[in-house]
Amino acid sequence: MKKVLKNSFLATLAEGIKAAKATVGKFRPLTDEEIASLEKNGNRCDDWSLVQVEASFTPDRIHNSVFMGNVRLPAFYGTLLLPGDVSFPTGIYDSLVHNCFIENALVYKVAMLSNMYVRSSAVVQNVGSIVSSGKINYMIGSTMSVGNEMGGRKIRVFPDITPELVDLQLFHKAEPDVESAFEEQLRQFSDEVSLPFGVVGKGAVVSNTNIVRNSWIGSHARIEGATKIRNSVILSSLEDSTHIYDSVILENSNVQMGSKLHTGAEVQGSVLMSRATIGCKAIVKSSIIAPCCHIEEGEVNSSYMGPMTQMHHHSLLIAALWPAGCGNLGYGANVGSNHTGRMPDQEVMPGQGMFFGLGVNVKFPANYSESPYTIIASGVTTLPQRLKFPFSLVRPGDPQLMGVPARLNEIAPGWNYARNAYALDRNAYKYSLRGKGLVQASSYSIFNPEIVRLVFEAYNRLQVSQVRDVYTKEHVDGLGENFMRERVRQDALHAYSEYLEHYVLDQIIALVENDSLLLTQTPRELRKLLPGDLNREIARVVPMPDTLDEVIKTFRLLEKGWFERVSHGLDRDNERGREIFDDYDEAHPLDKGFAEWEKNRFEESVKRLNSVLKNIG
Secondary structure: OHHHHHOOHHHHHHHHHHHHHOOHHHEEEOOHHHHHHHHHOOOEEOOHHHEEEEOOOOHHHEEOOEEEOOEEEOOOOOEEEEOOOEEEEOEEEOOEEEOOEEOOOEEEEEEEEEOEEEOOOOEEEEEEEEEOOOOEOOOOOEEEEOOOOOOOOEEEEOOOOOHHHHHHHHHOOOOHHHHHHHHHHHHHHHHHHOEOOEEEOOOOEEEEEEEEEOOEEOOOOEEEOOOEEEOOEEOOOOOOOOEEEOOOEEEOOEEOOOOEEEOOOEEEOOEEOOOOEEEOOOEEEOOEEOOOOEEEOOEEEOOEEOOOOEEOOOOEEEOEEEOOOOOEEOOOOEEEEOOOOOOOOOOEEOOOOOEEOOOOEEEOOEEOOOOOOOEEOOOOEEOOEEOOOOOOEEEOOOOOOOOOOOOOEEEEOOHHHHHOHHHHHHHHHHHHHHOOOOOOHHHHOOOOHHHHHHHHHHHHHOOOOOOOOEEOOOOOOOOOOEEEEHHHHHHHHHHHHHHHHHHHHHHHHHHHHHOHHHHHOOHHHHHHHOOOHHHHHHHOOOOOOOOHHHHHHHHHHHHHHHHHHHHOOOHHHHHHHHHHOOOHHHHOOOOHHHHHHHHHHHHHHHHHHHHHHHHHO
């Protein structure tokens, strides 16, 4: 917390603003000649003595405006670009200005500008009212609830909050003294950055917008055609500007740098982290949206949506705790069947990379956090459950199957890893682009340590003492409200075994890459040097080649097999498409960006293995 607050972008801006506003000495009263010239230009003021100006001020860039209260004006010079790339001289035109500090900016056709600090190079144009009612704490230290809608999981938020600080508050119960210290730091920070006015930052543009209230508009933000912005902080910078346009409503929220809100989006009581995109009439209420998420047309309510999660169609996510993110909701997916005559006190915890298919209905309570990269197939209705099998496919059940309740769906553990390599690697490719410079690649790798642990535990649970035709949760822990066939269990064991083998051999190769003195040791000796008890335990169930040379060759075969599965991932779809459409190939060109990325990934792996082999020789 101390590190985040120390490096807070908001704190830096507040210090700069306070320093600039404190330079009272460089302002002077208006001269009689200047007052006469201002009035000749159509300007009015009941008490011109309350208007102070810089030493080199000239009145020729102020026209048809009304001034009230204490106002400080600069020596206007130069031009700025209005939306549409129309160049216009800085100054104040056709506006009402009350108790404002204005630097060399453009204020044009603003019905009411009150208690605002407009910084240099800013444009405020054709705005109904942009006002501040007094000291604002910018939501610092305010409390919001996610997950349980009855308020069981509370988080204290502030504009610069990070996913790590959200996770700590949600999933790690702090000692009372630690929690008190946390709250005290936020109170002190709030006192430091609170200002008695609203802010339009340097180079920001606010145009064609009806209402702006009690808000901080960051540097180089662009707000065009918004409907309403109230009690919000919009962080922005020249390198990572935030854009808000076309009928957006933003209230009681914090928006971090590089975000985009557009086309009728409505955001209330929420935190949008860096590079979040909310558009096309999407609704976000009482939620925390992690970096690089993309929400269009759907609704998110009382949820924590992890990084790079997407909703591109009409769908619902409510009372969800999804810290790992990287997921997707298809059209009509209702991840929020919470209000069936009961209190709204239940929640869902999706796993990393989960995909909820078309028309899915997910009933609460549900915990899929131990089933990363699982697919809920189209049209499936899931019952309240806890599922513990990564890379699964949950599909409709078979009501005719003897001995199995008709309500159960069917599960194929490991299916997504064994049969859907193209989708997994294409997701990784998209994440690498979307999260570049912001989200670490290790966090969305399918071989991150947490997923490895979950796969190993699932592999062990599939080791049954009695073979059956069909299994339910009474026979295999973690199956949830689903059944599993014996042949599917065998396929799952093979998929998980291959996954663990790939992971362990990669770890052993990394050992000798980092320490050439280990090249003389056998693989069985090397596996004892793997870091962590869990890695060494996993290594004991993986078939271990006798020599390091064989380790390299085995790993190369695994990599080649995966590359081929990815490369041929669309073959079946393409073959079917060609049977249906004569021009299928012309209308469905190859995704060249992904193909090049996948080719480079495989070639880098081969280069790495050849380098190790060379050292062995």
